[in-house]
Amino acid sequence: MTRGQKILWWLLLAFGTLLAITAGTALWAYQKLNGNIRTDHAAAEALDRDAARRPAAEPGEGRNILVIGHDRGSGTGNARSDTVLLLHLSGDGRRADAVHVPRDIVVDIPACRTAGGERSEAARDQFNWAFQHGGAACTILTFERLSGIRVDHHLVLGFDGFADVVDAVGGVEVELAEDERDPNVGHDLSAGRHLLDGERALAYARARVHVGDGSDLNRLQRQQHLLGLLHERITAQGTVTDPAQLYPLLKAVTSAITADPGLDSLDELHGLVKDVRAVPDGGVTFRTVPTVPHPTRPDRLALDTSPAGRLFAALRQDRALPRVA
Secondary structure, X not given: XXXXXXXXXXXXXXXXXXXXXXXXXXXXXXXXXXXXXEEOHHHHHXXXXXXXXXXXXXXXXXXXXXXXXXXXXXXXOOOOEEEEEEEEEOOOOOOEEEEEOOOOEEEEEOOOEOOOOOEOOOEEEEOOHHHHHHHHHHHHHHHHHHHOOOOOEEXXXXXXXXXXXXXXXXXXXXXXXXXXXXXXOOEEEOOEEEEEOHHXXXXXXXXXXXXXXXXXXXXXXXXXXXXXXXXXXXXXXXXHHOHHHHHHHHHHXXXXXXXXXXXXXXXXXXHHHHHHHOOOOOOEEEEEOOEEEOOOOOOOEEEOHHHHHHHHHHHXXXXXXXXXX
């Protein structure tokens, strides 16, 4: 497990929830923080209406939770998912598989119910566009069609909330070897050391086209690096043991979470985190859905059919994931 994978795991799965439970917050604070978490009724209703199009749940007690990081309200002119990760918890509690779904895979996006109650047109496009077509429900339906895996629960994490988290801890410090500028996201930093506030940290995390090799994988590595710096900032400052620093942080993270009706409380999220932490050493596996360069669309990906099929089958059947060749 690489350091970047550990940090991504920390953000997407814990995202402050464990801190909220273990910090001994007062009842009034607990109730207020609990109330910050939004329930995704719209997705739940849309999925109920489209139940006939969804794969059947496999027998057994394995669980599949889709974690969606989105750009809604980012000022980029879209509402696309930026990061999507499937968390599979085995029925015996001995395995946890975290599978990243690259945003640039070209997939079949089904017709989805929009916020206005109509249906979008089915499309053949990159995976992250599904969120724009019909929110979390459309992302779930698209993933289920791609993989054949039934999603049991979902969490949506807003990137604007990430900026609030950075501000709550006083910013994060980065050091650049050379100037970086990506006008698409408002990222503009000179070489050297910078203390980034939430807005500038968010631009750093979103930068892609004009930094590095411009790839989605390069952007993911930048995000993992930034999350590592944020994690170090939180732990080094003793934030988790100082109520004056902890409460603003918890307010920021809980305000960034939208969940389905089965995960929309601190108690339910804490139960999920406890199950993840109970997985024995060596039982946590990180994978990315196998892809190849798309044959006709530059800078896009296509599913690597055979290895992806084996990966999806193992997840559906609650088996250990196949070894990477």
